[in-house]
Amino acid sequence: MKNIITLLAGLIFGLGLIISGITNPAKVIGFLDIAGLWDPSLVFVMLGGISIAFIGFKLVQNKTQTVFDDPIHLPGTTQISKDLVIGSLLFGAGWALAGFCPGPALVALGAGYKEAFIFVIAMIVGMYIHDRLFKACLK
């Protein structure tokens, strides 16, 4: 049961991305291009998402287990690190270059776009470089 619900959550997430329009990189770049013809649609995606997720997280904030007895993992870190800022700046740069962030890229991959395939492979390589090489070097 909980596996079906998890699958459905992924499906609803993807449908939300498609309906909101942000699986289209041209629309994302239309939002990031504030000096050109600006498309503020992405603000509305965030408003819709945050307001509903706010309720969802409120419902679990005092719980430690789900109805299926799984632990509820909420991030506990509060420290604002250099990595958080530098990593997010790098992410934003890549986001603006292609118009893809991870979710929409995976949806476009599922729709069969070979450009999304190239992006997703490079993204996985980037993750691997960070997690396996970069972090290992710092240790």
Next chain:
Amino acid sequence: MRYNCLKELSMHLTINWPNFTPSASLFGGILIGLAASILVIFRGKIAGISGILAGLMETENISQDHHRWRALFLIGLIGSSFIYQIFAPLPEINISASKSKLMIAGLLVGFGTRMGSGCTSGHGICGLSRLSHRSLVATISFMISGFVVCYLFLHAS
């Protein structure tokens, strides 16, 4: 002072009315928020796509469920286009970036989201709705960087 800055910015902002889709985007956003709520309520997990994807590659010190829920969520996400097109034609996707630009962008997004512990979904939706200060800093950082890089590529040359 602040009023003047806002006035200045608003005078230079030109809204792209034909492409602006407030209701569809709001509805899509509501579905995204609903999916994030379902995942945390019924599975106890955060719907951060970069973290879910990267977690699939982990092999050390992991529980039995570690890969299963991630794979299921991603199958649903990747399969959403297929389900959508049963009911309606998929909206068009325009990708203008060249192959090399896509690769550089992908590397930056992959590396940056791991270093910054999240992307638009994990920080921008889940983190902000939890009123996390870290996620607010992350979201402001990737938005500013996105605006600047977009400006550099579209207007500075």
